[in-house]
Amino acid sequence: MTRNFVYVSILASAAALTYSLAANDFIPVSVTVALLGIAWIVLFMRGLHRFSGLAFSIFIIISLASLWADVSSWLALAGVIFSLLAWDLTKFSQRLQNTNSPQDARRAERAHFSRLTLVIDLSLAGYFAATRIHVTLTFGAAALLALLGIWGISALVYRLRSHE
Amino acid sequence: MSRITLLAALIYLIILAGVGTLNGAMVALALPLVLYLLAGLWRGPEELHLSAERTISAERVAPGDSVVIELKVTNHGEALEQVLLHDPLPAFLSVVEGASSRLVNLPAHGSISWSYTIQGKRGSHYFENIQAIAEDRLGLMTKRALLPTRGQLLILPSISRVRHIPIQPRQTRVYSGVIPAHQGGTGIEFFGLREYQAGDSPHHINWRVSARQDNVIYSNEYEQERVADVGIVLDGRRKVNEFGGRRSIFEDSVLASVAVASSLLAEGNRVGLFIYGKRNKWTSPGYGKYQRERIMQDLALAETGETQNFNSLIIPRRLFPPNSQIILISPLSGGDVSLLMQLRARGYQLLVISPDPVSFESRGLGDSPSVKLATRIARLQREVLLRELRHTGVQVINWDVARPFEQAVRSALSRPTAFLHAIQRGVGKQ
Numbered sequence: 001m002t003r004n005f006v007y008v009s010i011l012a013s014a015a016a017l018t019y020s021l022a023a024n025d026f027i028p029v030s031v032t033v034a035l036l037g038i039a040w041i042v043l044f045m046r047g048l049h050r051f052s053g054l055a056f057s058i059f060i061i062i063s064l065a066s067l068w069a070d071v072s073s074w075l076a077l078a079g080v081i082f083s084l085l086a087w088d089l090t091k092f093s094q095r096l097q098n099t100n101s102p103q104d105a106r107r108a109e110r111a112h113f114s115r116l117t118l119v120i121d122l123s124l125a126g127y128f129a130a131t132r133i134h135v136t137l138t139f140g141a142a143a144l145l146a147l148l149g150i151w152g153i154s155a156l157v158y159r160l161r162s163h164e
Numbered sequence: 165m166s167r168i169t170l171l172a173a174l175i176y177l178i179i180l181a182g183v184g185t186l187n188g189a190m191v192a193l194a195l196p197l198v199l200y201l202l203a204g205l206w207r208g209p210e211e212l213h214l215s216a217e218r219t220i221s222a223e224r225v226a227p228g229d230s231v232v233i234e235l236k237v238t239n240h241g242e243a244l245e246q247v248l249l250h251d252p253l254p255a256f257l258s259v260v261e262g263a264s265s266r267l268v269n270l271p272a273h274g275s276i277s278w279s280y281t282i283q284g285k286r287g288s289h290y291f292e293n294i295q296a297i298a299e300d301r302l303g304l305m306t307k308r309a310l311l312p313t314r315g316q317l318l319i320l321p322s323i324s325r326v327r328h329i330p331i332q333p334r335q336t337r338v339y340s341g342v343i344p345a346h347q348g349g350t351g352i353e354f355f356g357l358r359e360y361q362a363g364d365s366p367h368h369i370n371w372r373v374s375a376r377q378d379n380v381i382y383s384n385e386y387e388q389e390r391v392a393d394v395g396i397v398l399d400g401r402r403k404v405n406e407f408g409g410r411r412s413i414f415e416d417s418v419l420a421s422v423a424v425a426s427s428l429l430a431e432g433n434r435v436g437l438f439i440y441g442k443r444n445k446w447t448s449p450g451y452g453k454y455q456r457e458r459i460m461q462d463l464a465l466a467e468t469g470e471t472q473n474f475n476s477l478i479i480p481r482r483l484f485p486p487n488s489q490i491i492l493i494s495p496l497s498g499g500d501v502s503l504l505m506q507l508r509a510r511g512y513q514l515l516v517i518s519p520d521p522v523s524f525e526s527r528g529l530g531d532s533p534s535v536k537l538a539t540r541i542a543r544l545q546r547e548v549l550l551r552e553l554r555h556t557g558v559q560v561i562n563w564d565v566a567r568p569f570e571q572a573v574r575s576a577l578s579r580p581t582a583f584l585h586a587i588q589r590g591v592g593k594q
Contacts, residue, residue, distance in 0.1 A: 053170050060174050060197075064181050064190060073189040081196050088200070091167065091303050098248055098297075101263035108246060108267045115301040119203050123196035130192035139186065146183040146191075150176055156201055157172040 002093045002109055006086055010040050013059055013082030020066055020075035033062055044090060052090040059083035077127055081120055088116065168204075168304055171197055204304030213241030214270075216294045216311035218251075224318045230260060230281045231317060237294065238275040245269055247298040249276075254291065257284035257317070284319050286418065288465050291315040321415075321463045324423040324569045328431070330577050333513040335487035336390035337434065343392045348385035355387040391432045393449060395484045396421055396459075397477070399494030400441020402468040407525045414441075414468050416519045416565040417493050423569050424491055424517065425459045436483055437462060442469030449483055477503060479512065486511035495521040498549060505556050514558040517573075522546050523564045 014037025021030035040055040063079040092112055096105045137145070175194045182191030214237055221232040237249055250265040262280030270276060293310040336343055348355045357370055360381035374381045398421045399405070405414040421437065428435050429452060436449030437459050447462045449455075479490065490512045494500065508514055526539040550560050561576040563569065 053167070057170065057174060060178070063193060064178060067187065067190050067193065068181075068185055076189075077193060077196075080193050084196055084200060088302060095248070095299070095303060096267070098250065099263065099265045099267040100259065101266050104263070104267040107269075111246070111269075112301055115203055119196065119199045122199050126195045126199070127192050130195065131189060135188075142183050142186065146179050149179050149191075149194075153172055153175050153179075153198065153201070156205060157168055159205065 002089055002096060006044055006089045006093060007041060009082045009086035009089060010037055010044070010055075013037065013079050013086060014040075016075045016078035016082065017059070017062055017066055020071035020079075021069075024069060024071050026066075026069065036062075040086070049090050049094055052087050056083050056087035073131065077123075081123060085116065085120075168201070171201055171304075175201075200302065201304070204300045204302045206300075207245055208300040208305040209244055209247070209298035209307045210242045212244070212296060212298055212307050212309040214239055214247075214296050214309055214311050216313040218291065218294075218313040218315045220291075220315045220317060223316065224320060227286055227319055227322050228283060229319075230283055232279050232281050233264075233291075233315075234277065234279040235294065235313075236275055236277040237270070237296070237311065239270040239273060241272065243270065243272040243274075244298045245301055247296055250295040250297070252292055252295065253282065254284075254289040254317075256287060257282045257289055284317070286319050286321050286415065286464055287467075289317045289319065291317070318461065318464050320460050321418045321422045323426065324419050326423045326427045326570045326573050329424060329427050329573060331392065331394065331428075331489045331491070331513070331515060333392045333394075333487060333489035334511070335485065336392045339391045339432065340389060343390055343431075343433070344387045347388045349388035351386035351389050353387045353389075355385045357382045358385050359383070391434060393484055393488035394428050394433050394435045395438065395449070395479060395488065395490045396425055396435065397438045397440060397479075397490060397492045397494075398463070398466060399492065399496075400439055400466055400468045401471050401494075401497075402441075404495045404497045404521065405468050407521070407528070409528060411525070411528055412468065413495055413519050413521055413524045413565060414466075416524075416563075416569075417495070418463050418466055420493050420517050420519065420563065420569055421463055422460065423573075424493070425463075426456060429453075429456045429459075435459070438477075438479075439463070439466045440471065440477060442467040444471075446480075446483075479507065479510075484512070487513065489513045489515065491515045491517065493517045493519075495519050496546075496549060496553075498545070501549065501552055501556070504553060504558055508556055508558060515561070516553060516558055517561045517563060518550070520546070520562055520564045523566065527566070 014034055018030045018034045018037070021033060036055070036058060040052070043051045043055070059079060060083060063076045063083070066079070067073055067076040096108065099105055099108075175197050178194040178197070179191055182188065182194070216238075217236045219234040221234075222229070225231055233251070235249075235251060246267065247270050248265065248267050253259065253264055260281050260283050262278065264280050266276070266278060268276055291314060293312050293314070296309045296311055298307040299305060332344060334346070344353065348358065357373060360369060360374075360383045364383045368383045370382045370384050398417055400414060400417075405417065406412045425435055425437060432451065434449045434451055435455060437447040439445045439462060445462060447459050450458065484490065490507060492504070492514065494516065496516070496518050504514060504516070522539060522542045526535065526542075529535045529539075550562055553560050559577075561572060563572040
């Protein structure tokens with residue numbers, strides 16, 4: 001099941017970005033994105049999981065670029081969320097291969113998908129709220145907020161890394 | 165790059181890009197990634213305080229027998245949402261039922277027990293520590309631990325039974341057995357005639373011969389049967405035992421060693437074993453079931469080694485005096501003839517049981533004309549080698565391992581060859 005979800009996620013991410021770019025007349029870029037999606041699927045099928053991080057990063061950058069090019073923000077979000085799912089599930093499928101107990105694998109899949117559903121639901125809700133709430137900030141205030149955000153993320157990452 | 169670092173880098177990129185373009189929607193794209201990071205932090209694994217116990221249903225089994233491994237892992241610390249418990253299996257063991265790795269949820273101060281069934285090949289297999297890898301649900305944080313629990317499984321060689329191996333060493337021991345001692349006395353087989361002596365049983369008087377002589381009565385003499393010293397030498401040289409495609413004839417040599425040792429010990433002989441392979445190991449000679457057990461254990465550990473020739477093969481005279489029986493179990497190579505001739509010259513009675521490497525290897529090479537030609541050449545070379553050995557007075561059993569060992573022994577040794585009779589009577593003495 002996890003492997004199928006990886007395929008679906010890659011397809012959905014590539015389709016959302018391809019469609020959004022094509023709808024805004026960025027045809028060559030949309031074709032490139034579609035080809036990248038196919039390449040990601042082929043790499044996954046061949047078991048070259050180490051490239052999933054690179055593919056994920058490329059799709060995030062494309063999502064950012066497409067948003068900068070004034071495509072639908074929801075399609076850009078879909079690109080981010082589905083590429084995140086594909087990257088996460090690729091790693092999860094590797095973890096499942098380490099167990100040779102089908103019952104354990106099914107139980108772990110259920111727990112993992114419930115956690116992912118929670119993350120996606122909260123992301124959608126947060127994004128919806130972010131697009132509805134309009135706050136006008138000066139560049140200085142925005143930069144200060146960005147620094148605050150970066151500091152918060154750095155603290156979170158430090159905490160996570162120190163636990164390893 | 166670790167997953168956390170990659171996520172953090174992408175989040176920084178999104179935030180900086182959003183601030184740089186003053187696009188709030190772009191900054192909001194970082195939300196799924198930030199929430200994903202937070203979800204990893206939430207209920208991530210703390211320090212691992214685990215212990216493990218292992219129970220093995222049997223410590224000594226035959227190949228193909230199933231062994232149940234029971235494992236119990238106890239968590240003495242905080243709850244672990246997802247922990248992979250992996251019991252690394254030694255090489256040549258495989259799981260036939262159940263799972264050696266579990267991906268489970270371990271509650272605080274809880275435990276989990278499970279079992280799995282394995283089968284394996286001959287050898288001594290050591291179980292190592294259990295590996296525990298605890299992760300959060302999203303696999304961002306990882307804690308690893310090794311849970312000390314050990315175990316050992318000894319898989320003994322397969323047993324092929326041979327009823328009797330008719331060896332005829334020149335020298336026997338004093339105890340009665342089943343090996344002809346070349347001395348007259350009490351026994352079953354007719355040995356010769358001698359003049360009647362007081363106390364001889366009337367049943368033993370040879371009336372036919374006595375009737376032809378005047379005033380002399382002759383009694384039949386029978387051949388004494390005793391036990392003998394037998395040294396089994398198992399050749400574990402890699403170059404003669406292993407072939408392309410990781411195929412090895414060594415298992416058949418081990419099987420022959422077990423059969424020969426069991427048969428000779430069952431008949432009361434004093435049997436020793438020398439394994440000439442990865443480690444040269446002598447099992448000092450002994451009698452009975454205890455000795456059989458020692459030999460089986462040593463054969464269970466026998467492995468092929470890089471030794472190229474028999475230069476370091478020295479038969480200790482203290483253990484096996486000249487004139488005792490040596491049984492060499494080896495596929496043989498061309499350079500072995502000189503060593504075997506030396507052993508013969510020292511007075512040892514030699515029996516070579518040679519699993520046929522030509523038939524063994526040709527079976528795995530297909531049926532092409534070039535293979536047929538190569539097989540024919542190799543077979544001719546082997547035939548020359550075996551003939552050379554036979555001419556030096558070595559008894560040779562060329563065993564095609566596709567046939568049962570007992571059948572091969574029976575057909576080769578059921579009737580002693582003519583040259584053996586000659587050797588025993590001193591005609592062919594060297």
